[in-house]
Amino acid sequence: MINYELVIKKVRYHRIMIKNRKVFLVTPKKLRDPDRLIEQRRDWILAKLGQMEKVEQEAGKMIDVPLLRKEFGERMQDRDGVKKELKQRISGLAGLYADRLDVEYNRISIKDQRSKWGSASMKGNLNFNIRLAFVHEDVLRMIVFHEVLHLRIMRHNREFKSYLKQEFVNYKELCRMLRYYSYLLM
Numbered sequence: 297m298i299n300y301e302l303v304i305k306k307v308r309y310h311r312i313m314i315k316n317r318k319v320f321l322v323t324p325k326k327l328r329d330p331d332r333l334i335e336q337r338r339d340w341i342l343a344k345l346g347q348m349e350k351v352e353q354e355a356g357k358m359i360d361v362p363l364l365r366k367e368f369g370e371r372m373q374d375r376d377g378v379k380k381e382l383k384q385r386i387s388g389l390a391g392l393y394a395d396r397l398d399v400e401y402n403r404i405s406i407k408d409q410r411s412k413w414g415s416a417s418m419k420g421n422l423n424f425n426i427r428l429a430f431v432h433e434d435v436l437r438m439i440v441f442h443e444v445l446h447l448r449i450m451r452h453n454r455e456f457k458s459y460l461k462q463e464f465v466n467y468k469e470l471c472r473m474l475r476y477y478s479y480l481l482m
């Protein structure tokens with residue numbers, strides 16, 4: 297039998313969700329036989345858990361995963377504090393990169409979102425994800441550089457990438473780390 301947690305929530309249909317290697321059955325109402333629903337999807341669940349285990353093992357080579365989860369859980373109790381501190385760190389880096397790339401930005405916002413790490417608008421506003429407060433310093437630098445660079449080059453074209461690769465010798469490694477962070481924090 298697969299261990300799972302039943303969550304009753306306002307959703308249209310029931311569905312199975314896996315997060316942090318835990319299985320949840322999310323459903324709009326009490327179910328007559330929830331165990332059966334889980335059993336029916338047994339192969340899919342086990343495959344998914346296996347995949348996740350593998351990713352975590354890989355991530356563990358670069359990132360202290362338990363420490364990351366602990367810090368994230370604790371510090372996110374004070375979101376405003378995290379935001380404030382991150383904004384300061386990012387402002388310093390953005391100023392530096394803006395000078396170097398000869399661009400100007402308008403303002404920096406820290407967003408609590410689960411999709412993007414950062415974005416740059418046509419008006420020169422830069423947005424960054426609050427979760428950047430928990431990533432490796434070099435990964436943070438890469439994201440800030442990336443968004444500031446967008447003020448010069450909008451698209452992810454060859455030139456854009458060549459700037460990044462020039463600035464960060466371990467660019468590929470940082471991208472891989474970022475993918476792990478997406479998996480662990482988003």
Ligand SMILES: [Zn+2]
Nearest residue numbers: 442443446452
């Ligand atoms: Zn981009």
